[in-house]
Amino acid sequence: MEAVKKTKGSFLQRWALSFRKHWRLHVLALPVLIYLIIFNYAPMFGVVLAFEKYSVVKGFFGSEWVGMKNFEFLFATTDAWRITRNTVLYNIAFIIVTTILSVLLALVLNEMYMKRLSKTIQTMMIMPYFLSMSVVAIIVYAFIGPNGVVNSIIRASGQRALTNWYIYKPLWPFLLVFVHSWKGVGYTAIVYVASISGISQEYYEAAVLDGATKLQQARYITLPHLKHIIVIMLILNMGGMFKGDMGLSYNVTQNSGALYEVTDVIDTYVYRALKTLGNTGMSTAAGLYQSVVGFVMILISNKIVRRVDEESALF
Amino acid sequence: MKKKERESNSFAKINRIKPATNAVFTSVMSVVAVATVIPVVLVFIISITSSESLTRRGFSFFPLSVNTVAYDNLFKSGSQLVDSYLVTIEVTLLHTFVSVMIMTMYAYVLAQQRFPARKFYTFVVFFTMLFSGGLVPSYIINVNVLHLYDTFWILVLSSMVSAFNIIVLRTFITTTIPIDLFDAAQIDGATEFTIFLDIVLPLSKAGLATIGLFVLVGKWNEWFTGMLYIDNPKLIPLQTMLTRIQQKIDFIKNNSSIASTPDGIAMLKSMPSEQTRMAILVLSTVPILFAYPFFQRYFIQGMTIGSVKG
Numbered sequence: 001m002e003a004v005k006k007t008k009g010s011f012l013q014r015w016a017l018s019f020r021k022h023w024r025l026h027v028l029a030l031p032v033l034i035y036l037i038i039f040n041y042a043p044m045f046g047v048v049l050a051f052e053k054y055s056v057v058k059g060f061f062g063s064e065w066v067g068m069k070n071f072e073f074l075f076a077t078t079d080a081w082r083i084t085r086n087t088v089l090y091n092i093a094f095i096i097v098t099t100i101l102s103v104l105l106a107l108v109l110n111e112m113y114m115k116r117l118s119k120t121i122q123t124m125m126i127m128p129y130f131l132s133m134s135v136v137a138i139i140v141y142a143f144i145g146p147n148g149v150v151n152s153i154i155r156a157s158g159q160r161a162l163t164n165w166y167i168y169k170p171l172w173p174f175l176l177v178f179v180h181s182w183k184g185v186g187y188t189a190i191v192y193v194a195s196i197s198g199i200s201q202e203y204y205e206a207a208v209l210d211g212a213t214k215l216q217q218a219r220y221i222t223l224p225h226l227k228h229i230i231v232i233m234l235i236l237n238m239g240g241m242f243k244g245d246m247g248l249s250y251n252v253t254q255n256s257g258a259l260y261e262v263t264d265v266i267d268t269y270v271y272r273a274l275k276t277l278g279n280t281g282m283s284t285a286a287g288l289y290q291s292v293v294g295f296v297m298i299l300i301s302n303k304i305v306r307r308v309d310e311e312s313a314l315f
Numbered sequence: 316m317k318k319k320e321r322e323s324n325s326f327a328k329i330n331r332i333k334p335a336t337n338a339v340f341t342s343v344m345s346v347v348a349v350a351t352v353i354p355v356v357l358v359f360i361i362s363i364t365s366s367e368s369l370t371r372r373g374f375s376f377f378p379l380s381v382n383t384v385a386y387d388n389l390f391k392s393g394s395q396l397v398d399s400y401l402v403t404i405e406v407t408l409l410h411t412f413v414s415v416m417i418m419t420m421y422a423y424v425l426a427q428q429r430f431p432a433r434k435f436y437t438f439v440v441f442f443t444m445l446f447s448g449g450l451v452p453s454y455i456i457n458v459n460v461l462h463l464y465d466t467f468w469i470l471v472l473s474s475m476v477s478a479f480n481i482i483v484l485r486t487f488i489t490t491t492i493p494i495d496l497f498d499a500a501q502i503d504g505a506t507e508f509t510i511f512l513d514i515v516l517p518l519s520k521a522g523l524a525t526i527g528l529f530v531l532v533g534k535w536n537e538w539f540t541g542m543l544y545i546d547n548p549k550l551i552p553l554q555t556m557l558t559r560i561q562q563k564i565d566f567i568k569n570n571s572s573i574a575s576t577p578d579g580i581a582m583l584k585s586m587p588s589e590q591t592r593m594a595i596l597v598l599s600t601v602p603i604l605f606a607y608p609f610f611q612r613y614f615i616q617g618m619t620i621g622s623v624k625g
Binding site: 014024028038040041042049105114126127130133138142147151239267275280288290294298315 | 343344347355421424440449537538562565
């Protein structure tokens with residue numbers, strides 16, 4: 001209670017006072033603080049690797065300094081463009097498809113007469129959200145693998161020539177967006193259903209008195225109320241614009257080399273550069289490029305949101 | 316209260332969509348719901364499809380004959396499955412418990428609106444949402460500095476603290492527990508420890524359950540940490556095991572130079588059959604699928620808390 005008074009004094013004095021008075025709170029914060037320092041902040045300094053030719057013996061700060069060489073190497077190949085393009089395009093597609101589908105589903109679920117059935121449908125629709133990507137990968141394989149359902153149907157229709165779908169590029173952009181939606185839309189839809197049920201009935205009553213149709217109610221009451229949460233989800237997704245989905249792009253594609261042109265994202269590229277090529281410098285450089293651009297993206301989008309709708313800004 | 320409810324119900328009756336529209340909505344949504352679940356049903360059917368049916372028909376919703384050979388074999392010789400199951404259970408439980416405990420402690424600190432260092436602690440955790448060092452520096456630190464490669468602890472420790480979850484927990488604490496309660500307890504001589512143990516923990520049970528379930532499911536489903544760090548067969552988590560098997564088989568099949576050699580054929584033979592893989596999948600997923608209808612209430616609650624601005 002005494003802490004209400006703004007404590008004055010130098011930085012150190014203030015902290016010393018804080019420790020003396022609230023040492024228990026500092027103790028409670030300690031485990032997470034230590035964890036974050038070791039597992040989150042230390043790697044942030046570890047990005048010096050991007051400017052080095054790393055050697056295990058010489059360690060982080062003793063390895064040979066090569067300046068921007070790793071970045072030059074990364075951007076000299078066509079890989080940089082390819083993985084950036086794939087990552088960003090997939091994310092844009094994911095955001096658009098998920099937002100539209102889930103808002104649509106939420107509106108429909110909310111209008112159904114039979115609330116019990118609506119609940120059951122919701123339960124079924126979020127089921128894929130709880131599946132591991134390793135499981136999803138095998139489910140996809142059950143459909144398009146050599147023995148899969150798709151090939152069985154083709155075979156039954158008398159065709160002899162079967163496609164190996166895991167090297168057939170045109171399929172994958174659509175398939176990955178489809179799988180992503182299958183897995184996530186139900187969950188997002190339920191978030192929207194929950195927020196719709198939080199909207200006060202009085203708005204709708206007033207609207208009905210004014211003779212508003214159902215569609216007009218959705219357009220002028222429900223959607224504006226959902227705007228806030230949609231915007232927050234968009235900002236969060238903007239920050240992740242440069243983050244690929246390892247599960248989709250690595251697991252679901254079975255890491256098929258023939259598909260890299262259309263499925264490779266920054267994350268899978270970094271993973272391969274690290275695990276199969278062992279190129280620490282370049283993979284760190286690629287990761288740092290991803291983090292920095294992601295950071296800038298989230299700042300920019302937050303700034304834009306702040307300008308348009310202060311309420312919805314994240315910080 | 317009752318009356319008001321009835322009134323709003325009767326309003327809902329007036330403000331309904333047309334019966335025809337409702338019929339369309341209901342049938343479309345039912346189809347969508349069934350279509351969502353059916354892939355999982357397919358996988359289950361494959362796991363009990365007999366080999367003859369598989370060679371003649373491929374994967375099908377309507378196998379010629381069914382048996383439980385895949386499951387029998389797994390239970391007979393499935394030492395890898397048993398190891399992976401045990402590791403996954405141990406890792407998941409330990410991880411969830413510690414993770415939820417330390418995150419709640421931290422969230423409680425962030426909820427102290429009069430604690431001067433709160434801003435600092437908030438920033439420390441919030442910043443991790445905005446920027447990260449990336450995969451490789453973490454990997455190098457975990458392997459070369461902390462020597463966690465191929466250990467049980469890397470599985471437990473990875474992604475133990477989530478900024479998002481902490482912020483959700485903090486919001487939960489600040490919205491459910493009035494700050495006066497803290498003050499009153501403090502006047503009564505309670506320390507911040509006793510307040511945490513006797514007031515915060517019991518009162519935020521729902522929040523803890525929600526976050527705990529998210530953490531639990533996340534850990535159970537995690538496959539990537541195992542791929543990155545684990546070689547020892549005794550330590551391979553279930554989902555990593557699934558991915559490894561699948562990719563090994565694909566690798567051999569896609570490299571005709573290996574697949575046609577006697578070695579390659581022998582390797583393919585020694586790999587689990589497709590039914591067996593599906594059976595592993597079913598067994599690794601059943602715990603989550605069984606659990607989630609019971610938890611659905613919490614999950615939905617959690618999703619709604621999560622949507623409250625941090």
